[in-house]
Amino acid sequence: MSAQxxxxxxxxxxxxxxxxxxxxxxxxxxxVGVRVAVSYADGADPLTxxxxxxxxxxxxxxxxxxxxxxVAVTLLGKLRVAVPEPLPQS
Numbered sequence: 001m002s003a004q005x006x007x008x009x010x011x012x013x014x015x016x017x018x019x020x021x022x023x024x025x026x027x028x029x030x031x032v033g034v035r036v037a038v039s040y041a042d043g044a045d046p047l048t049x050x051x052x053x054x055x056x057x058x059x060x061x062x063x064x065x066x067x068x069x070x071v072a073v074t075l076l077g078k079l080r081v082a083v084p085e086p087l088p089q090s
Contacts, residue, residue, distance in 0.1 A: 003034040
């Protein structure tokens with residue numbers, strides 16, 4: 001597999017921004033000699049763009065916690081601990 005690089009740039013409404021980003025990608029292609037792809041991250045609302053992934057992260061954490069709790073309860077329910085006989089009093 002050959003080396004690849006992804007250049008992620010914040011989107012801009014100015015068309016000159018894309019020209020600059022593509023120029024940077026072209027320079028990296030020439031200097032490093034790897035395939036360079038360009039991607040733009042642009043959200044309509046900066047606050048939404050900054051916090052968008054947190055909902056998914058919290059939902060994933062809740063799912064993993066629920067799975068862990070289920071496994072723990074299941075395994076502890078099957079756990080049988082031998083209780084030693086008490087020592088005779090002398």
